Amino acid sequence: MKKRKNRKALAKLADELFQQKINRMSPEEQVAEYLKIQERIDEFDRKEEQRERAFYDDMRVKSFDADNMPLLDSDVISDEQALNKYRYGVASRLVSHELTAPSSRAILSNYEGDTLHILGLVSDYEHNAENNGRGRLLIEMPYIVNYMHNGATYTPSNSPTIDSHVWIQMSNMKGLNGTSQISIGDVINFTAEVYAYRGKGDYGIRATKYGLKNVQVYGSGVLYRRNRKYIAVKSDYDRHGDYILKAVLPEKGQDGQVKVILKPSVHPHYQERYENGVYRMMGVEEY
Secondary structure (H helix, E strand, O other): OHHHHHHHHHHHHHHHHHHHHHHOOOHHHHHHHHHHHHHHHHHHHHHHHHHHHHHHHHHHHHHOOHHHOOOEEOOOOOOHHHHHHHHHHHHHHHOOOOOOOOOOOHHHHHHOOOEEEEEEEEEEEEOOOOOHHHOEEEEEEEEEEEEEEOOEEEOOOOOOEOOOEEEEEHHHEEEEOOOOEEOOOOEEEEEEEEEEEEEEOHHHOEEEEEEEEEEEEEEEEEEEEEOOOEEEEEOOOOOOOOOOEEEEOOOOOOOOOOEEEEOOOOOOOHHHHHHHOOOOOOOHHHO
16 A cells, blocks of 8 residues: 555656646747657557557467458448357357466566556356356456556567466456456456465466456457557447346436346356367357
8 A cells, every 4th residue: 555655646746847847948848848748648559559469460370360360440340240250250269279277477576566458368257156256257368568657657668478368356357447248259458456466376386476456447349440540449249148247337317336247158168178179159150
């Protein structure tokens, strides 16, 4: 808690010092300074777009048949049948390979206490009917797009993958800001805080491991090229009931909180990948 307060105090001090600097400038100098700031913002946006594109390209090359996984254009995303078939294709390829053994995810030690912006693939969901908070969401190929440290945002020098996969405890899921549903096969866009805990790490030895908490989801769906330039996540389309999480808003004119529905996945779980060898395309003929 003290560390977080120090960060807020430093950020406030930086704002005050910047305002003092601006106040000493002439109007012409102020315009020039704001233009420099805008250039930095534009450069940051370009790097973030490059990071997301690197995630997509690596996802295609390493895990899928790249020729069969094109980046959708904006004129296709209105076709719900195409979106669901595309997502099923991603899901089928996800469950066709094995997961690596648990690790300490040592790369996260560099970001303990920081907030990461991550892109990944929703691969599985362990449902807990008795306690929703004990359910777990499996994210494969989690990429760090950027990270927030001491009130500032930074872009990594490369595109670090946290691990082949990471589990997120549903009790650590704190917000849905850009989507109302999460499905197997989705690309998920979220932020999360890195924390340390004790658990089974490399070689099965108990050690300090690193996980993700305070997860805020900003999109979960299909990647597409928006305006033929920027990559975005198409979240708001009909999944035809194929979801593991759904947020239901109160009816118009009624007060109340958002209701979150969690249900088991209809797709093969990660344990079944080694047993069946064949992906069961459950319900795909409906699309």
